[in-house]
Amino acid sequence: MSEGFAEPKPRRRQARGERRIAQLLQAAANVFCTTGYTAASTNAIAREASVSPGTLYQYFPNKEAIAVELGGRLMHEMREAHGQAFTPENFELPLPDLIDAVVDPLIEFNCQNPVFLALMHGSEIPGRIAEEHDELHASLLARVGDLIGHYVPDIPSDERARIADMTFAVFKGGLALVLAAPEGPEREATIVELKRVLVRYLDPVVGDAAGAPEPPPRP
């Protein structure tokens, strides 16, 4: 009965080990992007990282742990990206500028980490990641809801939730389109168009109560 410690692993890592982990996660991201989580084999990940299967299993107990660690790191970066998007001073911006401030970092992050959507979107992924994703999703929704509540203080909470949900869903749909567009002017134009959707959808919502009544004339 003694020594019932369930301590995970007081394992000392060397610098080489940390490097290998980063290398393996990068390889896993590539393989997950191209083949998806389920069809990605651990041997393929090891091969992509130019190491043996045994080496991979020195750092990760199983395939799911790779995805969880990768997802966790991406989630952390994502929180930073959207943390700087929802600063208090942005709350006072006019709607188009606010949308710029919120949307740009999120798009930038997803463009540079396409594996994020690949991991979060599939219904094939392990439950652990889905939970973390749900948390992040709920957190983002709450922030959008706060924003709407700030512009329209007396909105019913169910309506506010519905608008936040729809805003986020529209963003996700547009984000997929942005990621599908080739980098360059075409992608930029798609981003502009996505922001146009959001502005036109939200302007009447916030415009009713805030002081941004008239839409600017289109060129």
Added chain:
Amino acid sequence: MSEGFAEPKPRRRQARGERRIAQLLQAAANVFCTTGYTAASTNAIAREASVSPGTLYQYFPNKEAIAVELGGRLMHEMREAHGQAFTPENFELPLPDLIDAVVDPLIEFNCQNPVFLALMHGSEIPGRIAEEHDELHASLLARVGDLIGHYVPDIPSDERARIADMTFAVFKGGLALVLAAPEGPEREATIVELKRVLVRYLDPVVGDAAGAPEPPPRP
């Protein structure tokens, strides 16, 4: 060299066989929905259909063929659904009614065939389905583009394409939200909200050239 016929299969099917095929496709749809295409095993599909693995392979040469046949049938139904959505008389409707006429059948179809999105959306699916889906996608985009061109005849083609792309992307994002909502009043409210997004986005586009200048007051 003689008998170089590549005839697929002049196989005579009995009524029992046709029934089995429908039964197997239904079972496959269930399994694909819950586990995804890659993780779905042919044995699991056979079990869901209460037949033996050997019976399954009497009607389908391999796992991909099941998905292709299922996708093909869904695609056919889908074309019917959106064929009745883009009838010429709908072209003359005011924007909100037009959106009702186009969006409602598509949502209805996807609600009753959730496996459709599951098959079309994954990046894990066999190439054959992706091709068919691309065709359908392009066809739908063209219809939306025609619609925009009808309302705004002198719009530049690249801008028209971008608007059609974004409209469809927004719809897909909202559709995911609709499918995630529980059936009943909540789903209906989500559908209404999705239509609101589309109307607000497209109204300034078509309003510039057509005769629907003023938005109705919101209650």
Added chain:
DNA sequence: GAGAAACGCGAGTGATCACTCGTGTTTGCC
């Protein structure tokens, strides 16, 4: 520089998967 521990390897292992095959049953046709 010697011992310990982290690192690295790759053939091997058991499980699972897509798919086959030999055999028995049902159906359509004369």
Added chain:
DNA sequence: GGCAAACACGAGTGATCACTCGCGTTTCTC
């Protein structure tokens, strides 16, 4: 009724996958 073909079965087969293990190498610590 009898024959041929379609239907149905489920144990079996080879391939592949996640994961292990024994052993050799590098790095840290003293």
